[in-house]
Amino acid sequence: MSAGHRLAPPAAIARHTLLLLTGALVMVPFVWMVSLSLKPPGEIFRTSFSLLPEEWHAIENYTKALTEVPLPRYMLNGVIISAAILVLQILVCAPAAYALAKLDFRGRDALFGLVLIGLLIPHQVLALPLFILGYNLDILNTYAALIFPFVVSPFGIFLFRQFFKSIPDDVVHAARLDGLSELAIVWKIMVPMAMPAVIAFSIFSVVSHWNDLFWPLIAVRSESLMPPPLGIMAFKNEEAGNDYGPLMAASTLVVLPLIVVFLAAQKWFVEGLGKGSVK
Amino acid sequence: MSGVSFQNVQKSFGPVSVLRDVSLDIADGEFLTLLGPSGCGKSTLLRILAGLEAQDSGSVSIGGRGVDGVRPKRRDIAMVFQSYALYPHMTVAQNMALPLRMRRLSPWQRLPVFGRLLPGTKRAGGEIAAEVERTAKALGIGHLLERKPGQLSGGQRQRVAVGRAMVRHPAVFLMDEPLSNLDAKLRVQMRTEIKELHKRLGVTFIYVTHDQAEAMTLSDRVAVMLDGELLQVAPPQEIYADPSERRVAEFIGSPKINMLDGVVRERGLIDVAGSTLAVDIDRDQGAEVTLGIRPEAFHVADRSGPGALTGAVRFVEHMGSDLFVHLDMPGVAEPVIARLLAERAPQISAGQTLHLGVRPNRALAFTREGARIRPRVQWTPAAGATVTHLREYVQ
Structure with a gap:
């Protein structure tokens, strides 16, 4: 808690649950994208849901994304x-x-x-x-x-x-x-x-x-x-639309530099704000 | 080295007139203080001198050279700001070196990497660094050169600001309330240091403050400003003991001067607060005047009668060596304050009736409009005791 005061445990739990849920909601598409970029074509359109692929297809997808x-x-x-x-x-x-x-x-x-x-x-x-x-x-x-x-x-x-x-x-x-x-x-x-x-x-x-x-x-x-x-x-x-694995791999590669840059700059940003002013 | 001269300077911001026809000559090497409450235009006058603000009319000259329209950096002046205005992203050394770098290095030489390769940059840079270090040492901030302003205390920042101004040896030194952000103890200490700095550098200092203690202790002359007007320019003791008008008398001195309305009974005698005082002014019978009596001009008298005022004690403040006695006097709206030496004053307590005499020539007469009525025999500021007195009194 930034203000330095502690919430009572129930309130803290409720607050964190809410924050985590919202965070998860924002994260889902990204996680889904990364997950798809690791799967072979057969698994992508399967009705059952799994985060990690049964058969790893990452190398193929990423190679294809970088070379096709x-x-x-x-x-x-x-x-x-x-x-x-x-x-x-x-x-x-x-x-x-x-x-x-x-x-x-x-x-x-x-x-x-x-x-x-x-x-x-x-x-x-x-x-x-x-x-x-x-x-x-x-x-x-x-x-x-x-x-x-x-x-x-x-x-x-x-x-x-x-x-x-x-x-x-x-x-x-x-x-x-x-x-x-x-x-x-x-x-x-x-x-x-x-x-x-x-x-x-x-x-x-x-x-x-x-x-x-x-x-x-x-x-x-x-x-x-x-x-x-x-x-x-x-x-x-x-690719006529059905080769989602390499597409997602390409998307992941495209977003990656932004995330890296943002994380690096964020540290700077906080530091810049924290420095004392003139007086 | 140069004096400064303002001729009929006027300035207004929109409909508000900030400076009205200000003329002032400041001698070479003088320490002059512009004293006035906030908003009286003293800072504006300083900014006009620095070239940071343009006057509407009138002219300014430094060292006999007209500087109207001359850019700030060409005026050979340096300024210390109330907020210090240090560059927070630069170290102390960089802050102090900047004015020298801007003057001694060419634009090419100032370029970050490329500049260092140019002939002469290294030598000039070394000289600048040496001068910065020398100045910093003289101010006792030699060990802080690699710090950033954010890591310094208020007093240290103040010194850096002074150092940045000092390092390029300006002809005129401007200070805009440089001590007002410091705590009381440090303020007194820095006051002494500024006085010494002035002695050492021997250049013209123009100092802006609303603090009369600073004005009184530092200055060769004080210029009292109010509502954009220069009311009086004189040495501190004269400002205190011989004010040119009521507003000056009321602004200087703490506790404030007592103002008592009176009527001339006959030449040299004034009826005031139910009594009669001898004041040697050239006014005829029946003229309405106001007497200004400083708290320390009172002394305890044995009995009522001519030459003594009588009042009922409201309460007494013990200040150690002195007593501040607040009294109600007949016909006077505000309580009269008398400052009495504790050892000379008998036990005084609230409710008691007290008779107060006024030291000769210490009652200042004013017209009801506030203009000063000088005594027929001119008062001389040489009266030795006053200087120490007033320094003590304005604290």
Whole structure:
């Protein structure tokens, strides 16, 4: 119990049961996916239920997943796209958020209002205009097509702006007196101080773009550019639907890096939040 | 080394006027304190001097050079903030080195890895590290250089903030309530250290505070500010003993100065609180005045009569060497407080009637509007006892 008080045993048991049940509910599809990825085709469609396969088929499934389709290629694409999007997003969002949080200029609040409106618009609404824009720029079916719609992230600007606002003005003043330019203040003072927000945003950004299916489906055709979810879809089509073992193995491989990264970052995240503030 | 000059500086935030026509000259090497309650505009004035805020009108110069529109880093000033404003993600050494790195290294040399390969970076970096260490040692924080601000106590952070300001030898040193986040004991200690620092560096210090004890003990001159106006700029003893107006008299001194409304009976005599006091002012019969009498200006008198005030004791506070006696006097709304030496005062208890004389020239006269009426024979601040007195009294 984080608050440091102990619950009476019945209450504790009830609470933990509830938490475990909810946790299990969320976990079921993942467990099911991993379980299926270990089974031979015959067992997958059997009516009886078992978590572990009678006959282990893991090696076959995973080999097939890695060799039938260029899964490593998809994953490399995923890394390239997610990393490029994240880096560009931070490059754009941090200075924009700094301006909205700490600089005083005419029209600032109106601009921030536009950012909030940007938050409300679902990506899907913009798909067609973005597609036409990509066509006119002649970048469809390239990495650039997969990256450009996400470079300016209203959510990132909003999140950073809120965090920067919580940093005392005196820190900015001190930095100015110390001789830092406004951009140097952003990169040397604000962003390092906002590390928890940067990490939270990074998790959010990487997860959503690694898993994105909708936009890549529109923007690219060539297999060598496909990010993992699109690749898995291609897989499914080729295999005509009944070879679930390798499909699940591929899905497991695709989710795995996210889980690893998330666990690693989570530790960082907690550490970042725990550090003392200025005073 | 340079003095500072404000000429008719005005500033308002929206409809709120924060600074009204402030003009002030500060001499080279002077320790000047801006004293006033919170919200009086003293911090804004400091920020305008630092270039962190722009004035609406008027001009500011440092060392005879106009600095209006000059960026903060080009003004050759350093500032210590109330919140210290240290960079929490950098070590103490990095915090203190930053102003030097920004000034002495080129942008290329400051690049994380690449910069180290450039010619001259290593030498300049070494010099900076040496200077940081020297400054840190002088402030007694040499052993903390590798710590981060989060791992330091309030007093240590304060020293780091001073060190970061000191390390680049600014011409003017600004301090914005630097001690208000410290506990009382540490505050007194740091006060002494700041005074010594000023002596050692010999540069202009401008110090902002709402704490009169700090203002009185540290400053060469105190500038009292209220509602965006500079009320009086004078040495501490003069501010205390010869205030220019009622608001200054009431702001300085603790317990607060007693304000008694009176009427001139005849030249040099004022009817007040059912008695008559001799106050040498140039006002005609019937003029309405207010007398300000500091608590320690009273002494016990044997009997009532001209020159003595009479009141009923409400209660007595024993402060060790002194007694604070609260009295009700006829025609005075608020209780009058007298500070009497414990050994000289007879046993005083609540309910008793007490006669109090006023030391000569210690009753300050004001008009009802609050302007000071100076005595005909000008008071001189040389009256030796006052300085020690007031230092003691404002604690």
